[in-house]
Amino acid sequence: MTQNLADASRPAAAAPAPAAALGTADANSGEPRGWWRDAVIYQVYPRSFADSNGDGMGDLPGVRSRLPYLRDLGVDAVWLSPFYASPQADAGYDVADYRAVDPMFGTLLDADALIRDAHALGLRIIVDLVPNHSSDQHEWFQRALREGPGSALRDRYHFRPGQGTDGELPPNDWESIFGGPAWTRTTNPDGTPGDWYLHLFAPEQPDFDWDHPAVGDEFRSILRFWLDMGVDGFRVDVAHGLVKAPGLPDLGSHDQLKLLGNDVMPFFDQDGVHEIYRTWRRILDEYPGERIAVAEAWTPTVERTANYVRPDELHQAFNFQYLGTSWDAAELRTVIDTSLAAMRPVHAPATWVLSNHDVTRHATRFANPPGGTQIRERGDRELGLRRARAATLLMLALPGSAYLYQGEELGLPDVTDLPDEVRQDPSFFRASGQDGFRDGCRVPLPWSGEQAPYGFGPTAGGPSWLPQPAEWAGLSVEVQTGDPTSTLELYRSALTLRREHPALGAGTAxxxxxxxxxxxxxxxxxxxxxxxxxxxxxxxxxxxxxxxxxxxxxxxxxxxxxxxxxxxxxxxxxxx
CATH class of the missing domain: 2.60.40.1180 (Golgi alpha-mannosidase II)
Structure with a gap:
């Protein structure tokens, strides 16, 4: 496949322009301007991006070393998936200490250096925040277990007595997103069976009870900690899940796939979450430089998603309705119109995304018949890449902000044939729920060379935490750079033109x-x-x-x- 440019030579990507002052108006739409309104934001999954020390695991020094690549690609900001101290039961989304960097990724000094280097290159840094749940190794939860029933720390989570004659049944019928019950029974300090605790995800991820004021106090403090470090914003994990319906009522019969938030649920998208985000917005607005927050909010409709980005709440919300749309002109037009119409009344930018760390890469999704965001089959690779390239140009032509997932600029497919023994996705090990194939979109990137790990680590033949296919040697950054037909050069050209052309990016229609x-x-x-x-x-x-x-x-x-x-x-x- 080739591309035909008006100028055969690709212009060098410029450093991001300074953000417009808050409150100024967009010339195309009259809407307030902010750097995030038409930003292209690149998701880095740290464990799979670049490994600086050869242990097979990507890390913050590795990310730091590759920042010039991201600057030259032409993105405006970098979103880092979790790098906090964690037992890694769910790839870092089980946080044990929100103010510490896990040693596998580096140190706080490494995080500070990465933020400083990014700013020097004109890039902004967004970090993941995980407020719905902690790790079961978090100090609060561990103390709650040690102290047993009556511990004040138990009020910061959802501990409940069980049903049945001896409390042997879960408190309600809720199921985990990863499959199986959403409740795990504890053992009291004296060895007797105890209360149950709620975990909408893995058992190692107990849900916070946001009705307790200490939880809100703690997260406001965490926000300030990272804002003081210089981060430009937060991607809020499970933003729709913090508040549960009073009394934790039974769910009743349901479609398991709707647990992600595609239907009304007593544990998702409760109206009480919005007051939490109003308090966060006040904190963000205290800091200079237009700091932002982005909601990962799975909701039944895009209109419900718009509630998270009202003027006094968060700045952006992921558009999962768009991500899940088939490669079909009528369906795409409908979701584009619906998305733009929903965001217009709240004066928020629409966002567009095709891939992330939780779904099948769109090069593989479009290689298969329509059928969801978790695809197990390789499909027609040539067709998938052709559609993926076209879908990317469509996305980048729409008004609003676009999110890219690392490796999509290389046209990477999902790895659908990983051996079971190397998989680490916790949903893979559950009896039901998500398909458990998220590892396929998380395989480390190929940077250079003909031998694995293809420049991901410093040594040819060295380890990588998930194995890379041999065919990825032909998809590396090194191979694609300078090839005008490559997917990487298509992305570089598109991002350069998006920055230069006045009718691209900003606007609402x-x-x-x-x-x-x-x-x-x-x-x-x-x-x-x-x-x-x-x-x-x-x-x-x-x-x-x-x-x-x-x-x-x-x-x-x-x-x-x-x-x-x-x-x-x-x-x-x-x-x-």
Whole structure:
């Protein structure tokens, strides 16, 4: 596959421009401006990004060493998945100490150096925050177990007596997102069976009880700790889960897949979460430099998601409805319209995302028939990559902020054939629930060389915590750099053009133009120029009038005599 640029040479990516002052208006929409409103944010999964010491596990010094790569890629900010002190029962989302770096990733000094280096390169840093639950090794939870029934620390979690004659049954019928019961029974200090505690995820991840004031006090302190360190924002894990319905009522019959938040649940998307985020917003606004928070909020509708980004709450929320949309023109248009319409009344930017550390990479998702975000099959790799490249250009042409997941710029697929003995996803070991195949999107990145770990670690033949396929030697950063047909160079070109073209990124609307079946055509205008995006989601090429001059295409495109052939599964950007 090739791309046809207006200028054959790719311009060097510029350092991110300074953020606009809060309160100024966007010239295209009249909406308030902030750096996050049209930012491209790159997710780094630290254990899989770069390994500095050769132990097979990525770390903060490794991330720090690769910051120039991210600057040159053209992103505005870097979101780091958890690197806190943790037993790693769920890849760091089970936090034992929110103010410490796990030794496997480095030290607080490494975190400080990474933040400073990123700022020097014009990059902002967003860190993960995990407020729904802690590790069962957290000091509070351990003391609650040691002190037994009556411990004041138990009020900071959901400890409950069981049902049945001797309390042998869970307090209610809730199930874990990872499968199995959402309750685990404790053993009292004297060895007798004790109360149960709630964990919506793994048993090693007990849920906090946010009705207790000490929990809120602690997290406000944690926010200030990292803001004082210089971070530019937080990605809030399970932002929809902090508050549970009063009395913890039974769930009743349900579809297990709806546990992620696609239906009304007594433990998700309760209205009480919004007062928590109002207190957080006041803290964020105290700090200079436009610090932000991003909600990972799985909700039944995009309208419910919009509640998390009202003017006095968080700044962004992930658009999971968009992530789960099939490669279909009608479905895509519907979710784009719905997303933009839902965010407009709350003056928040829409966000767009195709992959992350919890779902199948879109290069593999689009290689298979539609059917969710957890795919077990390899599928048609060539078709998947072709669609993925087109989907990326569509996403980056939309108004708002875009999130990239590490490795998607290389066109990496999921690794669907990992041996069972190397898997570490806790949902894989549960009897039911999520498919347990998240390890496939977490395999360490290939940077260079012909032998594993392909530059992920410092030594050829060295370890990596998950094995990399041999075919990844041909997908490395080194191999793709300078190749105008590569997916990496497509991303670099797209991000450069997005930064330079005034009609890209910012704004709140698109103007749809007439198009054949399976084709999307929309226009975006600014005082300095206009832009058109054409997308063919169909299996056959479509001949159409060329709307202008080709800026960038996901696959080979030629416009002659006022017409162009829009190839199957392709996207073209046009200057008008």
């Amino acid at each position: 698109v103007t749809w133009l007439d198009a054949p079946a399976d084709v999307l055509v929309f226009r975006r205008d600014s005082a300095a120029g206009s832009f058109v995006c054409t997308v063919n989601t169909g299996a056959e090429p479509v001949r159409m009038t060329a709307p202008g001059r080709i800026l960038l295409a996901s696959t080979e495109a030629v416009a002659v005599e006022g017409e162009t052939v829009l190839a199957a599964n392709s996207t073209i950007w046009w200057a008008v």
